[in-house]
Structure formats: structure tokens, C-alpha cells
Amino acid sequence: MSLADTIRNTMVPVHREGWPFVAAFAAGAILLGWLWDPLFYVGVALTAWCAYFFRDPPRVTPLDDDLVISPADGKVSAVGPAAPPQELGLGDEPRTRISIFMDVFSVHINRAPVRGEVTEIAYRPGKFLNADLDKASTENERNGLVIDSPHGPVGVVQVAGLVARRILCWSKTGDELTAGERFGLIRFGSRVDLYLPEGAVPRVALGQTAVAGETVIADYRADAATAPSRTS
Known part of the structure; x- marks a missing residue:
């Protein structure tokens, strides 16, 4: 070479x-x-x-509507039931929530976890607690998207962190996103929460490292086969 x-x-x-x-x-x-x-x-x-x-490396994303792909690089900090933020309009019933914590050394580009139309975008001001804390999901500044996926609406919430002071979201209501497509960025430490429809089975564990646009974090099938992919 x-x-x-x-x-x-x-x-x-x-x-x-x-x-x-x-x-x-x-x-x-x-x-x-x-x-x-x-x-x-x-x-x-x-x-x-x-x-x-601010690096933005290309990623190879599996193309399969039955897979949920990590929206962020970082550590899996929560896996379990939780009620989605009210501003997303997803109801009060708990959904499977998977949280990815990004430290200051993580890639901070956020990518769509599923294919679908953006039907809702909701920003809410708040605190700047350590994003690794569970209460950061409800108390910190955040920006949420609802993506109408083939398996139902998926909530994607960008949560500001202790030193994060700006959430950027480039997508707009009505946009059609493909899995792995870039939709936003959070500056200097933060997390992303996913609220999944019924039937999604988590495929990650607490403490696991996830890669945005590549790591399969949930699956709607009992036995997943190898899916085609694309680089973006």
C-alpha cells in the first residue's frame, strides 16, 4: 500500500x-x-x-426492516421498559427503551435506527445533568423524533449531557429516512434513547459498545439471517 x-x-x-x-x-x-x-x-x-x-466516518448499514440499528456510537447504558416522553405522542405505556451514552471521545453523528417517515419532531429545554444518569432522559434538554417504521412508530430522542450545549437535528417532519442515514449531532457528550414498538427484541447488553449505523441493537425476528448492506 x-x-x-x-x-x-x-x-x-x-x-x-x-x-x-x-x-x-x-x-x-x-x-x-x-x-x-x-x-x-x-x-x-x-x-x-x-x-x-467531529469526525464522520462512513458506516456499512444492514438493510433489513426487521433490524433496529444503533443511532449512536458509545456505551449501552439502559435496556428495559420506560414510558416515552409525552411530547412524542407515543402514549403513556412503557416501551422497550435502549439508551446509548456518548462520551467526549465518541463519534457524535446520529443516524436513523430504522427506515421510515419522520412524523414528529419535538424539542424540550431542560437541565444538563450527566447523560449517563437514568434521570437525564426526563430532566435534560432533548430533541425527539418519531419515525413511522414498517413495524410501527419508533421514538428517537437526542439528550444533551453535562457538557453538551447544542443539539442539532437536520431532519424535518415528512422526511423519508433510510436506516443508517445521518439525521443529527450533539456536541460534547450526550446520549440517544430509543423507544421501540412491541415485538422488538433487544440484541445488546448493558455496557456493550455500539457503533452508529452498524450495530444491530434490536430485532423483530426470532432467527435473524444475514442482511444486505450499504455504505454511507
Whole structure:
């Protein structure tokens, strides 16, 4: 493999939402270096971390309507019944909830867990508690989507974290999403909660690491076969 191929395979694209932050960190590095030379290298390290935080690697997503794909990179922090947020209009009955916690080193691009039409988007202001806490689902700032999937409505909730101060959602009501398609981003630590229809069987365990757009986190079939996939 050539040096050019090695660099191309090692470098991960930075999402466009991250470039203003990378530029700001780089400017800060120059300013720090002007004040004191050793601080320049600290600034360079922080700039590199900022670019790393906003990375947007391609993912290979299984194409099967019976599968639910992880919407986020990170650790599975909750698996079990919970009532969805009222603003989603999914009723008061508990649904299977699967939560993915993203720390500051995770990829923070969020991807659609299922194929379907976005029928509801609801934002709610709130606190900025540690997103790894269970009560963050009800008390933190959040943005929720309802995707009308082939198996029924799926609630997808972006939850702000302790240092997260901006939830971005690029999808709009009426959009048709494919599984694995990018729909949003949360800056600097957060979580995503999924509220699944009846019949979805979790395929992940607490503490497991999930990869957005690739990891199967739930299945509607008792015996899953290998599904085709696409890269995005």
C-alpha cells in the first residue's frame, strides 16, 4: 500500500458542522503560542482533539426492516421498559427503551435506527445533568423524533449531557429516512434513547459498545439471517 493510500485510509472526514470549532481552536493555538511558545503545542493538541470529536466516518448499514440499528456510537447504558416522553405522542405505556451514552471521545453523528417517515419532531429545554444518569432522559434538554417504521412508530430522542450545549437535528417532519442515514449531532457528550414498538427484541447488553449505523441493537425476528448492506 502506498503512503497516499495509508493516509487516505487513516484520515477520517470531519463533518462540516465541526469546521468552525476546529478553526476556533486553531486560532486559539496561535494566540497561545504568541503568549508563550510551549502553549502553542497544547493548543495544537486541543485542535487535533476537536477535529477528532467531529469526525464522520462512513458506516456499512444492514438493510433489513426487521433490524433496529444503533443511532449512536458509545456505551449501552439502559435496556428495559420506560414510558416515552409525552411530547412524542407515543402514549403513556412503557416501551422497550435502549439508551446509548456518548462520551467526549465518541463519534457524535446520529443516524436513523430504522427506515421510515419522520412524523414528529419535538424539542424540550431542560437541565444538563450527566447523560449517563437514568434521570437525564426526563430532566435534560432533548430533541425527539418519531419515525413511522414498517413495524410501527419508533421514538428517537437526542439528550444533551453535562457538557453538551447544542443539539442539532437536520431532519424535518415528512422526511423519508433510510436506516443508517445521518439525521443529527450533539456536541460534547450526550446520549440517544430509543423507544421501540412491541415485538422488538433487544440484541445488546448493558455496557456493550455500539457503533452508529452498524450495530444491530434490536430485532423483530426470532432467527435473524444475514442482511444486505450499504455504505454511507
